[in-house]
Amino acid sequence: MDYKKHIASKLKVEGFTAEEIESFIALPPNSDLGDYALPCFRFAKTMRKSPVAIAEELKASFPVDEYIEDVNVAAGYLNFRVNRKGFVAGVLREVAEKREKYGASSEGEGKTVCIDYSSINIAKPFHIGHLSTTVLGAALYRLYNFLGYKAVGINHLGDYGTQFGKLIVAYRAWGDRAAVEAGGVRELMRLYVKYHDEAELHPEMDDEARAQFKKIEEGDGEATELFNFFKEITMKDVGRIYDKLNVTFDSYAGESFYNDKMDPIVNELREKGLLTTSEGAEIVDLSDYDMPPCIILRSDGASLYATRDLAAATYRKNTYNFHKNLYVVAYQQNLHFRQIFKVLELMGKDWAKDCVHVAYGMVSMEDGAMSTRKGKVVFLEDVITRCVEKSLEIITEKNPDLPDKEKIAEQVGTGAVIFGALSSNKIKDMVFSYDKVLNFDGETGPYVQYTCARCKSVLNKGGDIGEYAVPELSQQEYDLVAHIGKFPELLSSALEKLEPSFVTRYAVDLAQLYNKFYFDCKILGEEDNVKNFRLALTDATLVTLSNSLALLGISVPERM
Numbered sequence: 001m002d003y004k005k006h007i008a009s010k011l012k013v014e015g016f017t018a019e020e021i022e023s024f025i026a027l028p029p030n031s032d033l034g035d036y037a038l039p040c041f042r043f044a045k046t047m048r049k050s051p052v053a054i055a056e057e058l059k060a061s062f063p064v065d066e067y068i069e070d071v072n073v074a075a076g077y078l079n080f081r082v083n084r085k086g087f088v089a090g091v092l093r094e095v096a097e098k099r100e101k102y103g104a105s106s107e108g109e110g111k112t113v114c115i116d117y118s119s120i121n122i123a124k125p126f127h128i129g130h131l132s133t134t135v136l137g138a139a140l141y142r143l144y145n146f147l148g149y150k151a152v153g154i155n156h157l158g159d160y161g162t163q164f165g166k167l168i169v170a171y172r173a174w175g176d177r178a179a180v181e182a183g184g185v186r187e188l189m190r191l192y193v194k195y196h197d198e199a200e201l202h203p204e205m206d207d208e209a210r211a212q213f214k215k216i217e218e219g220d221g222e223a224t225e226l227f228n229f230f231k232e233i234t235m236k237d238v239g240r241i242y243d244k245l246n247v248t249f250d251s252y253a254g255e256s257f258y259n260d261k262m263d264p265i266v267n268e269l270r271e272k273g274l275l276t277t278s279e280g281a282e283i284v285d286l287s288d289y290d291m292p293p294c295i296i297l298r299s300d301g302a303s304l305y306a307t308r309d310l311a312a313a314t315y316r317k318n319t320y321n322f323h324k325n326l327y328v329v330a331y332q333q334n335l336h337f338r339q340i341f342k343v344l345e346l347m348g349k350d351w352a353k354d355c356v357h358v359a360y361g362m363v364s365m366e367d368g369a370m371s372t373r374k375g376k377v378v379f380l381e382d383v384i385t386r387c388v389e390k391s392l393e394i395i396t397e398k399n400p401d402l403p404d405k406e407k408i409a410e411q412v413g414t415g416a417v418i419f420g421a422l423s424s425n426k427i428k429d430m431v432f433s434y435d436k437v438l439n440f441d442g443e444t445g446p447y448v449q450y451t452c453a454r455c456k457s458v459l460n461k462g463g464d465i466g467e468y469a470v471p472e473l474s475q476q477e478y479d480l481v482a483h484i485g486k487f488p489e490l491l492s493s494a495l496e497k498l499e500p501s502f503v504t505r506y507a508v509d510l511a512q513l514y515n516k517f518y519f520d521c522k523i524l525g526e527e528d529n530v531k532n533f534r535l536a537l538t539d540a541t542l543v544t545l546s547n548s549l550a551l552l553g554i555s556v557p558e559r560m
């Protein structure tokens, strides 16, 4: 039921369309006044009356009906109270019908959105710094699909650069296949670090590394084989983490994929007179836009990260004809994306305006660990494992006889990491704390999951939900349903602001409202009509919480 539309359609004000009137209708600051409010000063000029007089006049022309049960005037506002029973019945019916589709819409029909997220680097650790891009991007991916868009998830692999030549040299000198297969990225990192130590004493190694990299680029059999082996090892390592986090991609076209797609871009830049030479390098001068130049080709002719991104954006437009092209990348790369988008604009690509850098803040650990430069790397997999272990401890302590504890700890531990990473506004820097994300009574994943398990247990005990008529409503019940009813709108605004944190916030609020209802209102001991109604309320809560968690990539434990 669209109450605003309904109210607006019943009001006739000269000089204003129903759509305009609808757009004026707001939520009153205080729900004692009503559920919707129309500020009548909007009409004062045309009607040449005081807002209060206008409100009185409109009130007289608005008969209450089955949807709106009361209309009153307060100051210059006309306040409407919806028929709460009718509203509650409508929301519960909708949730019961749509279930796992509740909140979904077709607002994005026919529109494709590319999302570049996670975008890890080959042979480099998947560390805590990749947590945000991975879970943020994946949440946006699911949200877009839920709202009817076609999302294309892209892992723009960092699989190009001289470091792979170095790795080949190191592997040949000190590595062996079995050790790399067993040790994964950690073993590759060990080789890489050793290379750097040795190369300080034997700088000629760098020449060999460059030669090897060139071989990769030229597709030389042996070098390419090794490189593909490193890639495979890395993908196997990160694949484990993606599985845990329920993250998927549609494309793994990484930097090297664009090796043969940059020439046309460079030619186009040249033809359009955008390239200038500076110290041997070819650049696009961006001084008119207060930015340093965007380097396209180094003096040795090699392409850069930016060159690849220009080719990638163009490729995405040609391949997917995107409506939006998102990059979920840390704010450290703000300048890079401003440069890329500006160059695309200067090239005359009108779709440059559809490219969006979804910047997010840094994650550090409570104990200050993080900096890769100091060699202190926090592996994301270790963080997840630790969270799962701690979950198991907490669950065992709280509920020692719980069956299937290991599986539940897995769901709770990973859920806690994801929920924690999505809990605040994305641009905020974040300090990751095990105790905080695992606080079962806090604003956390485990708290929401626990509330789901509570709903499941109530529903299991309650049996089938029989017919009911909405009874007299307590404030707790009404507040709970009102929140459930806002879910579809909440999802739209989460997507508009590209903020999955709206969903975590919403889920915590919903869980709190349910728990308040649960402690204040008896369910199972009540007479049938009330019992059935409250079971239906519990079911609607569970559906809405589960849908919220599913969008974040978090599963719902059977029990907790």
Ligand code: ARG
Pocket (backbone or CB within 6 Å): 116, 119, 120, 121, 156, 157, 158, 309, 312, 327, 329
């Ligand atoms: N691999 C890069 C990094 O770790 C992120 C790539 C982001 N995507 C892009 N199209 N530039 O910094």
